[in-house]
Amino acid sequence: MKIPRPRRRKSGDNVTPLINVVFLLLIFFMLTSSFVQPELFPVAPPQSISEAMPGDKNRLTILVSADGRLALGKTAVEAGDIGAEVAKRKRANRNLRIEVKADGKVPAGRILALLDRLRAVGVNRIGLTTARRAR
């Protein structure tokens, strides 16, 4: 009896289209994304239709979380010390621009209290960080 020769197994599925798609996704993510800056706590800034871009490297970010924690740049700060800290950094860099990145849920009273403290150390203009609202 003649036994048929086992046919060679067909090679696996053609993976070329998969690789093409994965490459396209990779290029898409590489080109369109910006990296998340590590922050002390998560802050979801309020949405706005504003188109003004945040300032350049002379900015100092004050983070305000929804539960009231404060951070100056990457260090946690108590509410009472924020004025002194900002004043110190302002002396070191006269062109410093203050940006407040506060959570959209923060009560306005907390922001007003922060503005009072900044006003006391001579800050006369701040930027309030917002996220662009999808149209």
Next chain:
Amino acid sequence: MQISRQSRVRRLINLTPLVDVVFLLLIFFMLASSFLDIRQVSISVLRPGAPIGTIDDDVRIRIGTGTILTLNGKPADLKMIEAWVRLRLRLKPGQRIDVVPDTKVPLQRVVDVLDRLRASGAKSIALERPVAPIK
């Protein structure tokens, strides 16, 4: 004469490690990237003792809890406020608009009002602390 079947060209390069690496890169970019489009709204911080406009001269918007809004002490809605701000700015370009949010109003609502003011052409907007809650 029997023509021998041409043997299939062997695939020279094994693509599997390449695909592995590309997948890893893809996952890295997907997790590490942020698509949050950051913008900002600038706010004047009034110096203590800065002259506050006379009643006639002033555009003062209070944001109460819920949907309460007042314009120079009278109940108003956003459309009225926009119209008034446009009028004031035509009479006096550079007019400062004072926004006085109640302490419990979430920041998102304040930013929504600021957006509408900017859309009406206001350049100089100041946040101020309320003296007493809106009745």
